[in-house]
Amino acid sequence: MSKAPRQDPAQDAPDVRGPKHRAAGLPAVVGSVRFVGSQAGIRRGLPLLRDINQTDGFDCPGCAWPEPGHRHPAEFCENGAKAVAEEATRRTVGPEFFAAHPVADLADRSGYWLGQQGRLTRPMHLAEGADHYTPIGWDEAFDLIAAELDALDHPDEAAFYTSGRTSNEAAFLYQLFARKLGTNNLPDCSNMCHESSGSALSETIGVGKGSVTLDDLYRADLIIVAGQNPGTNHPRMLTALEKAKRAGARIATLNPLPEAGMRRFKNPQTARGLTLGTELTDLFLQIKVGGDLALFSALNRMLLRSDAPGAIDRDFIAAHTHGFEAFAAHHAAGDDEDALADAVRRTGLTAEEIRRLLEEVLAADRIVVCWAMGLTQHRHAVPTIREIVAFLLLRGNIGRPGAGVCPVRGHSNVQGDRTMGIWERMPDRFLDALGTEFDFAPPRDHGHDTVETIRAMRDGRVKVFAAMGGNFVAATPDTEATENAMRRCRLTVHVSTKLNRSHVVTGARALILPALGRTDIDATGGREQFVTVEDSMGIVHASRGTVPPLSPDMRSEVAIVTGLARTVFGPDDAVPWDDLAADYDRIRDRIERVVPGFADYNARARVPGGFTLPHAPRDTRAFPTSTGKANFTVNPVTSPEAGPGRLLLQTLRSHDQFNTTIYGLDDRYRGISDGRRVVLVNPEDARELGLADGAYCDLVSEWSDGDRRAPHFKIVHYPTARGCAAAYFPETNVLVPLDSVAETSNTPTSKSIVVRFEPDSAPAVR
Ligand SMILES: Nc1nc2c(c(=O)[nH]1)N[C@H]1C(S)=C(S)[C@@H](COP(=O)(O)OP(=O)(O)OC[C@H]3O[C@@H](n4cnc5c(=O)[nH]c(N)nc54)[C@H](O)[C@@H]3O)O[C@H]1N2
Numbered sequence: 001m002s003k004a005p006r007q008d009p010a011q012d013a014p015d016v017r018g019p020k021h022r023a024a025g026l027p028a029v030v031g032s033v034r035f036v037g038s039q040a041g042i043r044r045g046l047p048l049l050r051d052i053n054q055t056d057g058f059d060c061p062g063c064a065w066p067e068p069g070h071r072h073p074a075e076f077c078e079n080g081a082k083a084v085a086e087e088a089t090r091r092t093v094g095p096e097f098f099a100a101h102p103v104a105d106l107a108d109r110s111g112y113w114l115g116q117q118g119r120l121t122r123p124m125h126l127a128e129g130a131d132h133y134t135p136i137g138w139d140e141a142f143d144l145i146a147a148e149l150d151a152l153d154h155p156d157e158a159a160f161y162t163s164g165r166t167s168n169e170a171a172f173l174y175q176l177f178a179r180k181l182g183t184n185n186l187p188d189c190s191n192m193c194h195e196s197s198g199s200a201l202s203e204t205i206g207v208g209k210g211s212v213t214l215d216d217l218y219r220a221d222l223i224i225v226a227g228q229n230p231g232t233n234h235p236r237m238l239t240a241l242e243k244a245k246r247a248g249a250r251i252a253t254l255n256p257l258p259e260a261g262m263r264r265f266k267n268p269q270t271a272r273g274l275t276l277g278t279e280l281t282d283l284f285l286q287i288k289v290g291g292d293l294a295l296f297s298a299l300n301r302m303l304l305r306s307d308a309p310g311a312i313d314r315d316f317i318a319a320h321t322h323g324f325e326a327f328a329a330h331h332a333a334g335d336d337e338d339a340l341a342d343a344v345r346r347t348g349l350t351a352e353e354i355r356r357l358l359e360e361v362l363a364a365d366r367i368v369v370c371w372a373m374g375l376t377q378h379r380h381a382v383p384t385i386r387e388i389v390a391f392l393l394l395r396g397n398i399g400r401p402g403a404g405v406c407p408v409r410g411h412s413n414v415q416g417d418r419t420m421g422i423w424e425r426m427p428d429r430f431l432d433a434l435g436t437e438f439d440f441a442p443p444r445d446h447g448h449d450t451v452e453t454i455r456a457m458r459d460g461r462v463k464v465f466a467a468m469g470g471n472f473v474a475a476t477p478d479t480e481a482t483e484n485a486m487r488r489c490r491l492t493v494h495v496s497t498k499l500n501r502s503h504v505v506t507g508a509r510a511l512i513l514p515a516l517g518r519t520d521i522d523a524t525g526g527r528e529q530f531v532t533v534e535d536s537m538g539i540v541h542a543s544r545g546t547v548p549p550l551s552p553d554m555r556s557e558v559a560i561v562t563g564l565a566r567t568v569f570g571p572d573d574a575v576p577w578d579d580l581a582a583d584y585d586r587i588r589d590r591i592e593r594v595v596p597g598f599a600d601y602n603a604r605a606r607v608p609g610g611f612t613l614p615h616a617p618r619d620t621r622a623f624p625t626s627t628g629k630a631n632f633t634v635n636p637v638t639s640p641e642a643g644p645g646r647l648l649l650q651t652l653r654s655h656d657q658f659n660t661t662i663y664g665l666d667d668r669y670r671g672i673s674d675g676r677r678v679v680l681v682n683p684e685d686a687r688e689l690g691l692a693d694g695a696y697c698d699l700v701s702e703w704s705d706g707d708r709r710a711p712h713f714k715i716v717h718y719p720t721a722r723g724c725a726a727a728y729f730p731e732t733n734v735l736v737p738l739d740s741v742a743e744t745s746n747t748p749t750s751k752s753i754v755v756r757f758e759p760d761s762a763p764a765v766r
Pocket residue numbers: 062063079193226227228229230232233234254255256257259287288289290291292372373374375409410411650651652653654655657658659751
């Protein structure tokens with residue numbers, strides 16, 4: 001725990017041993033048990049492992065991957081165990097801790113150190129001009145927030161952020177609170193995550209969610225996994241891929257990095273897996289960062305030209321799609337050889353490799369494409385995903401078994417939060433239903449998303465910032481600009497489980513409100529309550545905490561929202577906030593009347609395994625788009641260019657972190673230990689740029705408004721694609737310019753930052 005206690009980059013001294021080829025296996029099992037023991041203790045921790053993802057237990061807060069129908073007694077992975085242990089830790093940060101540490105000292109600590117201090121147990125207040133947080137009562141805290149909200153000139157001067165762990169019930173009430181107040185300023189982590197998927201899918205198929213179930217994966221002939229590292233971020237997905245493989249699927253992987261899990265997977269749930277493992281990837285294409293649009297565009301062009309029988313599904317296209325002529329004309333323009341040469345240049349692949357992928361595609365009747373942040377966090381992310389949808393539409397691969405789109409969500413309930421109305425741009429039909437149910441007129445102007453919220457705080461247009469979970473200043477781009485923006489607020493409020501950077505970079509006044517997490521027993525209203533969540537495949541199910549909370553002063557997110565709302569709107573409000581909190585069934589009854597697909601919610605939430613939400617394209621090949629059909633789109637090929645002496649930096653996760661929560665300083669599969677400030681560079685590029693293996697450098701990103709610098713990164717020669725580099729976030733968020741965002745979705749371009757390398761400006765003191 002003493003490692004890397006300070007923000008000081010010079011303290012970071014990673015050790016490098018080179019990448020691994022296999023994932024999971026025995027080291028993962030040993031890793032989970034050891035970590036759980038060290039945080040939660042064996043007596044509190046091990047029984048918890050038994051409850052993860054079981055129908056009578058809680059939903060793993062680790063990721064949004066669905067649970068299979070037949071659950072394994074150990075339905076969790078190493079990283080899920082770490083997420084659970086972080087939350088169920090016995091360590092606490094109470095008033096004594098805050099008395100001992102002035103905020104200035106906490107602001108000098110690393111995010112890792114802050115997180116390791118333990119669970120927040122009491123509401124804490126940082127008064128204007130004070131050096132220390134001091135305890136505050138819940139009612140006093142609500143009064144304080146109500147007074148600040150009341151002092152605003154307009155409700156749009158407040159913003160209400162949500163991270164993706166919040167339950168359906170709490171999320172629904174939270175957006176109701178914001179809208180009753182009069183604002184649609186509901187930025188969320190999704191703005192930085194799968195917003196590009198939502199934008200592209202809504203436009204093309206009419207539903208911003210994935211169209212496949214686990215069963216579809218098991219029935220697919222070809223699964224393309226693009227821009228995703230499931231070995232670390234969705235380890236249980238590897239079990240599904242292994243099962244698909246056994247049933248005959250082939251797997252193609254598109255990634256600038258050779259990620260361990262996609263090569264050999266040793267399933268820790270089976271004896272065979274622990275020893276032998278399965279070779280998952282049949283075709284690995286080491287694509288350049290940002291090259292996916294060029295690749296799928298090339299594939300589509302070749303499919304349109306192909307004389308292989310059934311290369312494209314003309315019946316499906318005629319019956320269910322719109323815009324095919326324009327799409328085909330776009331791909332008919334220009335010279336085929338030139339187009340292929342252009343794709344080769346932009347992808348860094350050979351023409352032969354692209355043709356091999358085409359052969360896989362032509363041999364596959366049913367295709368699923370899975371993706372995550374490697375596709376969504378680029379300037380051209382939305383056109384890339386639209387082109388992937390077109391690729392699937394060409395062969396009728398949406399709306400039939402074994403085929404479809406599979407954006408793999410991150411946070412465990414990020415998809416559910418959206419379904420519940422956490423979005424700055426909810427459609428009118430949702431706002432109409434909400435207004436009718438609760439007898440008020442919801443605001444109609446679109447609110448701020450995450451990037452717009454930062455700009456608004458910077459410009460003094462947002463003065464009160466509240467967050468339901470998350471770590472806003474560390475997760476967002478342009479760290480310095482964002483921290484300065486946050487400091488300009490009148491009041492910042494964080495509903496949180498653990499201490500993080502956002503608690504110590506505050507507005508004039510600040511509150512920390514300690515919330516119960518997934519693992520905690522929730523006895524709000526004097527009875528054990530359960531909540532519900534929605535996974536990445538649209539299945540809604542119950543989650544019940546199973547450990548006693550560490551302090552009676554922690555409240556459920558539902559109790560916190562309703563407590564605040566009652567203070568702000570008074571006891572006679574038309575919404576019976578207290579009644580809703582006393583019995584979550586009453587919240588679900590209201591959700592059922594506002595959100596489509598939730599009929600009989602309370603009964604179906606009690607069915608083990610839950611229920612599946614309707615998805616028109618998947619269920620009936622109906623496409624609720626503007627044209628009433630699935631839309632082909634025209635997406636001119638583009639890709640990021642770094643320019644001479646520069647590389648394209650992607651910022652990604654190590655094996656020992658959950659977003660901004662750092663579990664430890666190792667990245668076992670990439671062979672990095674004891675530190676995080678590494679930059680992975682292809683050895684050929686390194687030679688050309690004079691970057692010696694093991695030397696330290698500064699990373700400098702270039703943008704129209706000037707340079708940004710992240711000091712002291714150890715150079716690691718690593719087999720990434722040429723022209724590309726990789727380093728971990730949040731350390732590199734300082735390099736991502738606020739205005740460098742994806743078209744349409746406004747997602748920060750965290751996966752393609754142009755950087756140059758300069759001598760280390762913070763040499764280690766040894
Ligand atoms: N243990 C753990 N689990 C997690 C998380 C965590 O931090 N830790 N985070 C959760 C969240 S919120 C999310 S959104 C997901 C994130 O899950 P991932 O998207 O898997 O996470 P990243 O680490 O950002 O990895 C991005 C992957 O895309 C590749 N990539 C980068 N650029 C490109 C590109 O241009 N093209 C292609 N084809 N590939 C590219 C990278 O090499 C890397 O393998 O995981 C969730 N689960």
